[in-house]
Amino acid sequence: MAIPLVPKILRSHLLELASKDERIDGRGRWEGRQTKLEVDILPRAEGSAKVTMGDTIVYAGVKFQLMTPYSDRPNEGGLMCSAEVRPVAGRNWEPGPPSAESIELGRVVDRGIRESGCIDVKSLCIIPGEKAWQVILDLFAISDDGNLFDAFALAAIAALKNAKVPCERFEVGKDHLLDVSSMPIMCSYHKVGNRFVYDASKKEELGGDERIHITLGEANHVHSLQKGLKGIFSADEFVEIMEKAKDTSKELRKLVNSVVGE
Amino acid sequence: MGGYGDIKMIDENGLRMDGRSATEVRPITIETGVVPVADGSCRMTWGTNDVIVAVYGPMEAHPRKIQRQDRAVLDVRYNMAPFSTTDRIRPGFNRRSREISKVTADALASVVLLEMYPRSKIRVEIEVICAEAGTRCVGLTAASVALADAGIPMTDMVVSVASGKINDVVVCDLNKEEDNYGEADLPMGVLPNTGEIVFLQMDGDLSPEQFQTAWDYNVNAAMEVHKIMVEALKNGGAK
Numbered sequence: 235m236a237i238p239l240v241p242k243i244l245r246s247h248l249l250e251l252a253s254k255d256e257r258i259d260g261r262g263r264w265e266g267r268q269t270k271l272e273v274d275i276l277p278r279a280e281g282s283a284k285v286t287m288g289d290t291i292v293y294a295g296v297k298f299q300l301m302t303p304y305s306d307r308p309n310e311g312g313l314m315c316s317a318e319v320r321p322v323a324g325r326n327w328e329p330g331p332p333s334a335e336s337i338e339l340g341r342v343v344d345r346g347i348r349e350s351g352c353i354d355v356k357s358l359c360i361i362p363g364e365k366a367w368q369v370i371l372d373l374f375a376i377s378d379d380g381n382l383f384d385a386f387a388l389a390a391i392a393a394l395k396n397a398k399v400p401c402e403r404f405e406v407g408k409d410h411l412l413d414v415s416s417m418p419i420m421c422s423y424h425k426v427g428n429r430f431v432y433d434a435s436k437k438e439e440l441g442g443d444e445r446i447h448i449t450l451g452e453a454n455h456v457h458s459l460q461k462g463l464k465g466i467f468s469a470d471e472f473v474e475i476m477e478k479a480k481d482t483s484k485e486l487r488k489l490v491n492s493v494v495g496e
Numbered sequence: 497m498g499g500y501g502d503i504k505m506i507d508e509n510g511l512r513m514d515g516r517s518a519t520e521v522r523p524i525t526i527e528t529g530v531v532p533v534a535d536g537s538c539r540m541t542w543g544t545n546d547v548i549v550a551v552y553g554p555m556e557a558h559p560r561k562i563q564r565q566d567r568a569v570l571d572v573r574y575n576m577a578p579f580s581t582t583d584r585i586r587p588g589f590n591r592r593s594r595e596i597s598k599v600t601a602d603a604l605a606s607v608v609l610l611e612m613y614p615r616s617k618i619r620v621e622i623e624v625i626c627a628e629a630g631t632r633c634v635g636l637t638a639a640s641v642a643l644a645d646a647g648i649p650m651t652d653m654v655v656s657v658a659s660g661k662i663n664d665v666v667v668c669d670l671n672k673e674e675d676n677y678g679e680a681d682l683p684m685g686v687l688p689n690t691g692e693i694v695f696l697q698m699d700g701d702l703s704p705e706q707f708q709t710a711w712d713y714n715v716n717a718a719m720e721v722h723k724i725m726v727e728a729l730k731n732g733g734a735k
Contacts, residue, residue, distance in 0.1 A: 276626050277544050279579035289532035293625060295579025318587050320575060322550045322621035324533050329573060372578040376548055376623070377531045
């Protein structure tokens with residue numbers, strides 16, 4: 235993504251708002267935008283979800299392919315997660331090979347899902363050493379108004395939760411739901427006006443400093459962390475957002491369960 | 497064209513596998529303003545096709561060497577999402593999407609008043625989220641609506657429809673099976689105000705009579721689709 239010139243006036247405006255404990259769109263410091271989750275909306279994908287967070291809109295689609303297991307792991311299938319932010323999503327996103335930003339997006343979401351162990355790669359094996367499923371999770375942004383990370387992570391887990399393994403099409407048994415044993419949830423915090431806020435909008439991202447992404451599993455186990463962009467934070471600040479992430483992830487988990495079913 | 501003529505796709509009453517008559521198009525919905533950060537946008541569903549188009553601009557054209565002194569450049573990209581088809585598509589440009597991007601840009605450049613915006617660029621991003629058959633037609637039609645939603649001046653909107661041949665019978669708006677096993681495909685871009693053509697492709701095998709029938713089906717269907725486009729723009733309203 236081409237980073238546009240940020241007027242100093244935006245930064246100073248955000249700083250001034252922060253001193254009054256306000257945000258540019260009137261939200262509270264730990265308040266997220268209105269979030270809508272829809273699942274099973276793409277007839278050609280085996281699992282799908284659409285997340286709308288304010289003006290940020292993303293899709294996630296799950297596809298399955300047959301693969302030969304790697305020789306050092308003959309009993310395991312594969313999981314692949316990739317994010318694409320194409321120029322459709324905003325005027326600063328450019329065409330061409332995947333940018334560093336969209337690769338980071340895909341990898342951070344991938345780590346949260348992989349490390350939480352919610353997909354048992356052993357269960358993806360069909361014939362050891364010969365045939366296994368490769369689960370491919372594609373994340374696709376339609377409109378970027380900030381915090382693509384959380385939107386992608388939410389769409390990702392919801393799409394996996396309603397994914398159906400297409401055994402009949404590949405003639406390897408009966409179709410069944412993909413086994414997803416837990417629910418990793420990502421919460422992202424952005425330093426805006428010298429303090430962290432939850433779910434930054436595009437303006438806050440442009441006029442802010444570093445960001446931190448935390449993926450929590452069930453029972454608040456930490457599965458992935460990422461600090462991005464230039465900036466310095468203290469241990470106390472981190473403790474504070476970690477506590478907030480525990481509450482927020484609980485709420486988001488409820489949302490996914492209410493849409494996908496437990 | 498697969499050309500597997502032995503697959504029966506029309507019944508005794510002349511109805512197709514999905515119950516449509518020869519001239520009937522699949523159900524269409526159009527919604528504008530679906531990409532809030534864009535200057536104009538449109539989501540069009542046509543059968544199970546689902547296409548999202550965002551328009552950005554007119555904006556500064558850079559690098560400078562792409563600028564034209566007397567008009568805007570139209571930068572059109574057609575792309576299929578990896579999960580839009582039964583078999584996953586590897587992300588990135590391919591020969592097919594590049595060709596469709598080009599013919600779509602050529603069609604739109606014939607109606608957009610580019611000379612009103614010298615040295616600038618208008619970006620049209622066509623994203624196929626779910627594909628059935630005829631995605632290039634849906635993309636071109638939806639792009640016209642998105643350009644109108646962005647308030648970009650045009651002489652007319654392009655309406656694109658494809659007719660083809662199945663079991664030696666000409667039918668309008670092929671669905672997935674008909675496209676896979678049909679014997680011909682004739683996508684066209686029609687200007688509803690004048691009946692002129694700005695986009696034309698064809699592959700397969702049509703007799704002169706069949707060709708004329710397919711042509712007429714397309715022009716007639718385009719007039720029907722145009723009404724839905726106008727209605728959607730009235731309801732959504734150009735920004």
